Amino acid sequence: MDTLKELESIDLMDSEETSSQFYKDVVNGLKAPQKHLSSKYFYNEHGDILFQKIMNCKDYYLTRAEMDIFQNSSAQLADGIRANASAFDLIELGAGDATKTFHLLKYLKEQNTDFRYLPIDISGYILDILENNLFASLPNLSVCPIQGDYFEALQKACELSSNRKVILFLGANIGNMSPKESLNFCRKLSQNLTKGDRIIIGFDLKKNPATILKAYNDNEGFTSQFNLNLLVRINQELKGNFNIANFEHYQTYDPETGACKSYLVSLCKQEVTIGSETISFTQSESIFMEVSQKYALTEIEKMAFESGFKPILNCFDTHNYFVDAIWEVA
Ligand SMILES: C[S@@+](CC[C@H](N)C(=O)[O-])C[C@H]1O[C@@H](n2cnc3c(N)ncnc32)[C@H](O)[C@@H]1O
Structure with missing residues (x-):
């Protein structure tokens, strides 16, 4: 077997580059006609803990x-x-x-x-x-x-x-x-x-379909917390001011296409600032968070x-x- 050239752990993440990419992705996503956020940003320290709770529920x-x-x-x-x-x-x-x-x-x-x-x-x-x-x-x-x-x-x-x-x-x-x-x-x-x-x-x-939908609407509310945690992360890392209580998790499953989708729904008309950007939400406007196909x-x-x-x-x-x-x- 070839010897691996490096055996200690490798970190390819440049933290400044990573956070500026995070900012760009968030702002572009929230300015799109259908607001959306990338699910890869779910996984910060608290997101990892919540995902472990989801897996065990x-x-x-x-x-x-x-x-x-x-x-x-x-x-x-x-x-x-x-x-x-x-x-x-x-x-x-x-x-x-x-x-x-x-x-x-x-x-x-x-x-x-x-x-x-x-x-x-x-x-x-x-x-x-x-x-x-x-x-x-x-x-x-x-x-x-x-x-x-x-x-x-x-x-x-x-x-x-x-x-x-x-x-x-x-x-x-x-x-x-x-x-x-x-x-x-x-x-x-x-x-x-x-x-x-x-x-x-x-x-x-x-x-x-009922089994699938239940998996993403767990009784303990971990999936809801997991989705909302991305807004908390934006507040903490990108100088955002989301009021988390103004958003609610909503899940759909379409048995025809097999698409199971998570959204966060704005419970009121509101404006949120993220760094120098202002994002407007109408009442009931949704942010598409993740598909689980x-x-x-x-x-x-x-x-x-x-x-x-x-x-x-x-x-x-x-x-x-x-x-x-x-x-x-x-
Ligand atoms: C749904 S969890 C699954 C974990 C594990 N494979 C399992 O089956 O239990 C997804 C994992 O993929 C990682 N992940 C998500 N997007 C990623 C990306 N673009 N590049 C590398 N890792 C990513 C997350 O940090 C998380 O640990």
């Missing part, structure tokens, strides 16, 4: 379903990615705290598989948690966390060694893009990889073929709520 079935796959089908997943048994770099995009991935990492280690783990995340806070947890539970695992945006960090990870690559993109993160954006994302992914590289990609499947299996296979992959294997949870699809770069 009863109504949010997604994490339990994918955890079921990683706990009970590790061997199947491992066989699906080991391919020709050559050494590989396991690169996870948006790794979060890697609690699900842990089961696969443990299984691969127990099988003496020759691999290294490179978790990528935009949040340095969650990467610190991940690194500490893995150091305590799998001390012999080589871990090289990379803090940065998906593709910039992936390019960095690919420069570190010439080993075969296996990419993990779990947690239905792909669902936080529209179907068109997902297709472009997968195309870009295959273009950044080499023939024979593989990916495991987690999709939330279309199911009873649901897919049918046929749509997933189509996406694989259209983006330069061939499907290898599908792993399901016991309720068939979720699929981790293994694809190979064609």
Whole structure:
């Protein structure tokens, strides 16, 4: 196996550049005819804590379903990615705290598989948690966390060694893009990889609309707090003056298109300043926050073929709520 050129963690984030990009994205988004904010900004320290609460709450079935796959089908997943048994770099995009991935990492280690783990995340806070947890539970695992945006960090990870690559993109993160954006994302992914590289990609499947809607309208109100936290973050980091009590979370699901969308609705006519900008809201005007797209299996296979992959294997949870699809770069 090639030696990784750098094994300590890598930080690709320039904090001044990052906050000026955050400001531009927020102002442009809130000045658009349909106001919108990018869900990648959900994940500051408090956002990470709230997301962990969402993942643990009863109504949010997604994490339990994918955890079921990683706990009970590790061997199947491992066989699906080991391919020709050559050494590989396991690169996870948006790794979060890697609690699900842990089961696969443990299984691969127990099988003496020759691999290294490179978790990528935009949040340095969650990467610190991940690194500490893995150091305590799998001390012999080589871990090289990379803090940065998906593709910039992936390019960095690919420069570190010439080993075969296996990419993990779990947690239905792909669902936080529209179907068109997902297709472009997968195309870009295959273009950044080499023939024979593989990916495991987690999709939330279309199911009873009531089950889906409940997952994003949890009784504890964590999803609502998670969305509102982005306004708090704008206040704290971009000199904003949102009155959080003047906004309310609203969720929709359309079983025809599979789009599950989060909005924040302005409860009154109001003006908000962010730095030197003033944003006006009419009563009931909405900010589109995030899509959580649901897919049918046929749509997933189509996406694989259209983006330069061939499907290898599908792993399901016991309720068939979720699929981790293994694809190979064609
Ligand atoms: C929905 S969580 C999923 C975490 C984990 N994959 C799981 O399945 O439990 C999404 C993670 O992706 C990260 N993330 C979101 N947008 C990102 C981006 N553009 N680049 C890198 N990481 C990103 C977030 O910080 C967060 O930890």
